[in-house]
Amino acid sequence: MTNMHDVAKWPIFSLMDSELLNSIYQACVFGSGGNEAIFTTSDGDVYALGNNHNSCLGLGDVQSTLVPRKIEALCGKGTTLMAFGSGPHVVVATNTGELYSWGHNGYCQLGNGTTSHSPERMAPCLISNNLGGCLITHVACGSHHTLVLTNKGEVYAWGYNNCGQVGSGATANINAPRKVSSLLSGKKITALACGQTSSLALVDNGEVYGWGYNGNGQLGLGNNVNQPSPCRVSSLTGVVISQIACGYAHSMALSDEGVLYSWGANSYGQLGTGNKANLVTATRVGTDIGRFVEIAATHYSHISAAMLQSGAVYMWGQCRGQSVTTPILTKFTCLDDVFACFSSPAVTWRSLKFETFVGRRALEDSLKNSFDNQEASDLKIVLDGKSIHVHKAILKIRCEHFRSMFQSHWDEDAKDVIDITQYSYPVYHAFLEYLYTDTVSVDPEDAIGLLDLANSYCETHLKRLCELIIKQGINIENTATLMAAAIKYEAQELEDFCFKFAVNHMTAVVQTDAFHNLDEVYLKEFLNKAAQWGAFKY
Known part of the structure; x- marks a missing residue:
């Protein structure tokens, strides 16, 4: 199953011109009320709109705007990653390895070498690249600190360090990127996450390390002692972790077998344990729900969300002011919508890449409703004695295999019934439905057969x-x-x-x-x- 982001769920985009809206490639929404946003377009431009608190829109001034304005310094730079701290400050990375930052700099969070007494920076400032010429694969921000991950699997950090959240081994603020070493030396890091004043890193062998503030047990070490250097999350020993996430003061991890763990602050039920007691060690959550495949949280709030293998989305914690202590099922199809509709404030937990836009809904619904509709179809495909009703025109538009099949000199072009013998009914039904909806919903075993079909038909996206x-x-x-x-x-x-x-x-x-x-x-x-x-x- 593939999930579609719905831009209409984010109010800040509601006044935008439809042409610009449909050109969005990626975006992030932030600010104390979810009232600020930065987005890139498919042609490489970068825009900002919203309140402009602490000049965090990067426009070079302090003016708020309801109409998107270009961040000229970033247009054409190849912006690929965006992250924001609640300080507020913003950090972006480009496809050439450049890092830019802007916003509040009272605690060295811009990483540009200036002191804590430097004024706020109103426009993107290039951070001196002392990362060994590496490309950046991930950026994460806490309230006033930032972590970046390089393509070599190394972590660099800077900013406010009063609790050791920069991982330098001390508590002095760091005003430029510094490599996080200690127990991370020689390990390949694959993912990062930041709480307000804490940090987590995931190693390629499934180990998790944490550092920084631990007053609520968010480092999962079995105590409440702050850690200025990375420490292994001992309560996850023996578990292979594939994903990590941090809320304001709680943490989550997902194992490679789909088991969800949480720990840390729990005053709003954000751990999903059914009560509001903090936990200093990782504890299994939602064991009776099913296999989880994705988890989400943001340092801005106390809400948690997770998706099952079936595509079902659950949420818990502080949901629009209410404390939900046990995961509840939603009607959403992606985790991003949880944060658009129920997080306080409504900020993104990751950079969005919009795939569905308001203007395309009617067309998508029409295509979806036309699939396997006997009344409107002009072709019947038969497998295992079962029929699937489709449209030649749609199949030709969507698939090279059918464009070749339905040519005037081939017999199939004149037929209104075609028998397929080399694939099973569930596999071929899923394939044809994909051509109408761009989504796939099959179990892993049938996905193997569908992978075979995708390979034979040269359908690269379906293969992925x-x-x-x-x-x-x-x-x-x-x-x-x-x-x-x-x-x-x-x-x-x-x-x-x-x-x-x-x-x-x-x-x-x-x-x-x-x-x-x-x-x-x-x-x-x-x-x-x-x-x-x-x-x-x-």
Whole structure:
């Protein structure tokens, strides 16, 4: 399943010209009332609108605006990442590795080398790149500090450091990017998250490290002692974590098997444990709901959200002023909508990449309702004795395979019934529905067959969606099967993902029937690769 962001749910965009609205590539909404926004367009321009508190719109002045204005200094720079602190300050990264910042600088949070007494910066200022020429893959901000992750898996930080949130080993403010080392040295970091005054980092082997303020137990160390250097979240030992998130003063982690953990402050029920007691160690949440595939929180608020493998979205914590202590099911289809509608303030938890716009809704609904509608169709596709009603014109527009099939010199062009024998009904139904909706909803096992189809029909986007479904549905029992499918269909990234999961759960995986049924040649290659990975060290 793929999720669509709905720009209409964010009020700050409601007055925008439709042409500019439809050109948005990515955006973030921030501010004490969710009343400020920055966005980039598909042609590389960068705009801002809103209150302009502390000149955080980067426009070079203090004027508020309801009409988007260009941030001239960033237009054409290739902005790829955007993050904001509640201080407020804003940090963006470009595709060439440049970092820019602007806004409040009372605590060195702009990272441009100026002291804490420097005035607020009203326009983007280039941060001196002392990151070894690396590209930036992730940016995260707390209230007054910033973390960036490089493509080498290294972490740099700067800003307010009164609780050790910059990870320097001390508590003096840091006015320029400094590498976070200590226990992170030699480890490849894959993700970052910031609370108001705390920091988390995820290592590629599934370990989680935290540092900074720990008064509410948000570092998960079993105590309330602040940490000026990274410490491993000991309460997650033995669990392979794939995602991390931080709220104002609480933390969450998601394991590679879809188990959700939370810890830290809980005065609004943001831990989802059914009560309001703080926790100093990671605790499993929502164990009776299902397998989680995505989690979300923001340092601006006390709300938490998570999505199940089925696509169902749950939320808990401070939801529009109410304290919800147990995850409740919503009608949303993506986590971003939780924050647009229920977070206080309504700010984004990550940069949005808009895929659905107001002007396209009617067309999308019409196409969706036309799928498998016998009255309007001009073609019936039959599989396993079951029929699917479609439209030749739509299939030709959406798929090269059908453009080739429905040519005047081919028999299929004159037919109104076509039999398909090489694929199962669920797989082909999912494929045809994808052509109408751009979404896919199948279980991991059928996703393997759909991956085969996508590979044969050269449908690259569909192939990526299938890989995502398989990743979200991997477990001990099906790991070897999914890994074999990835090899067969030359999905290298998926193969690597399955291999890593197998190594992290080696003892259990090698005892499954699927593993015993692996091709002998590949089985030997797998064991050799696992040995090189270090799986058999003792």
